[in-house]
Amino acid sequence: MDEQTARPRDRQISADGADRSSNTTSTTRRSPRRRRILILIGIVLIALILFALLRPHARNGNGTHGGRHAANAANAPEPVGVATVNTGDMPVELTLLGTVVPITNVTVQARVSGHLMKVEFTEGQHVKQGDELELIDPRPYQAVVDQWVGTLAADQANLEKARIDNRRYQTLLKQNSTAAMTAVDQAYTVKQLEGTVKYDQGQLDAARLNLYYCHVLAPVGGRVGIRGVDMGNYVTTGSTDLAVLTQMQPISVIFTLPQDQLARVVDRLRAVHELPVAAWNSANENKIAEGSVRALDSQIDTSTGTVRLRGIFAxxxxxxxxxxxxxxxxxxxxxxNVMLLPSNALQTGPDGQFVYVVQPDSTVAVRNVKVGIASNDTTVINSGVQVGDRVVTDGTNHLRPGSKVSIPQENTGNTTAGSGQTAPHKRGAHRNTNGQQSEGNPQNAPSDTAPPPNGNTSGQ
Structure with a gap:
């Protein structure tokens, strides 16, 4: 009985021990997870505390430091680049599209038919007027010349005999020793032979001319292009291009002028007889040559509204x-002697174009201006500023009337009055194209520049 009672107790004790062991293992497994959770919670709490401590200093106007920084930023002068308005000469220049056209361009063709015996030139060679380029077989034409020389000689002998006979018949007629009809017939025979001799002379001249045409000569001086026919080929009259001869010096450029600029150009040509012109490459980056314009076409092309001009270049x-x-x-x-300023100083507002002028107290004032023509990066100013005024050319985006400015060049001593060289700024070329002058409308005002308030039009 005791043994039976003891066994259930032992089983109960074993079961309790197993449960404790299981609980201990589970607790051991959960301990690292709890530790990580606690670490994360601590980090979050520390971050919240730091954020709460630092937040007042980051507010503008709430904390002491924020208000001080905002005040300093509001009172800090804007760094700008400036240029001085000065006087000078401004060229009125039109940029027009043109094509190089030789003054003389000759396609050399065969003037007689025959086999090409010689090619005397090298492709690309410069030749003078009268130089022999090619030779067509002259032997058949020489034979024709010889034939007509013989025919002419025979007919000339017959003519001379007929004239002698005619003189004799005229003498006999006066002596009544021959019939009048015989004398008249002899006179007509002389006239007939005179016509035959003249015909023979013409045929001989034509034969000699064809013989001359066997020698292909340069009609003008210039550069010979690629030959059209190789030696040994048979060429025919008027249908075979032997070579192209182009006059290179001088040469011309044909360009078109818009009709709205025609009156000004005609007036200047009438006054000075010629206008200087420069040829630049197609990218408009490098000047190739300089020449002059002396003539323009006699009518306007109605399809384009332009007139052609010819410039001559050495x-x-x-x-x-x-x-x-x-x-x-x-x-x-x-x-x-016109007022000039850099084109990048011009701004655009509701009242038109204006500039920021630096005052003696280092503030800026708005001046509305009237502009003239523009060339490259310089614009003519007709009114609104005075010679010696300093205008802002760089750093205008945040300016308002009365804004304080600072000029870095003055601080470093590198300012050049009137040079137009401002703070680092890349100027674009405002070279006029298609003959359109940029009068009163330079295209360089930044679009994000704040316009001046209405009514502030000092200097207008």
Whole structure:
């Protein structure tokens, strides 16, 4: 009985021990997870505490430091680049599209038919007028010349005999020793033979001319292109191109002028007889040659509204090549002693174009201006500013009337008055194209510049 009672107790004790062991293992497994959770909670709490401590200092205007920084930023002068308005000369220049066209361009063709016996030139060679280029077989034409020489000699002998007979018959007629009809017939025989001799002379001249045409000569001086026919081929009259001869020096450029600029150009041509013109490459980056314009076409092309002009260039270095596209810079006039300023100083507002002028107290004032023509990065100012005024050319985005400014060049001592060189700024070229002058409308005002308030039009 005791043993039976003891066994259940032992089983109960074993079961309790097993449960404790299981609980201990589970607790051991959960301990690292709890530790990680506690660490994360601690980090979050520390972050919240730091955020709460630092937040007042980050607020603008709430904390002491925020208000001080905001005040300093509001009172800090804006760094700007400036240029001085000065006077100078402004060229009135039109940029027009043109094509290089040789003054003389000759396609050399065969003037007689025959086999090509010689080619005397090298492709690309410069030749003079009268130089022999090619030779067509002259032997058949020489034979024709010889034939007509013989025919002419025989007919001339017959004519001379007929004239002698005619003189004899005329003498006999006066002596009544021959019939009148015989004398008259002899006179007509002389006239007939005179016509025959003249015909023979014409045929001989034609034969000699054909013989001369066997020698293909350069009609003008210039550069010979690629030959059209090789030696040994048979060429025919008027249908075979032997070579192309192009006059390179001088050479011309044909360009078109818009009709709204025609009156100004005609007036200047009438006054000075010629206008200077420069040929630039198709990218309008490098000047190739300089020449002059002396003539323009006699009518306007109604399909384009333009008139053609011809510029003549010496082309001694032959940098201008036939059919090359170029930009022709035509100098129409030069304006003297006008006010100039850099084009990047111009801004655009509701009342038109204006500039920021730096005052003696280092503040800026708005001046509405009236502009003239523009060339490259310089614009003519007709009114609104005075010579010696300093205008802002760089750093205008945040300016308002009365804004304080600072000029870094003055601080470093590198300012050049009137040079137009401002703080680092890349200026674009405002070279006029298609003959359109940028009068009163330079296209360089930044779009994000705040316009001046209405009514602030000092200097207008």
């Amino acid at each position: 082309n001694e270095d032959e940098h201008l090549f036939p059919n090359e596209f170029v930009n022709a810079h035509l100098l129409v006039d030069t304006l003297h």
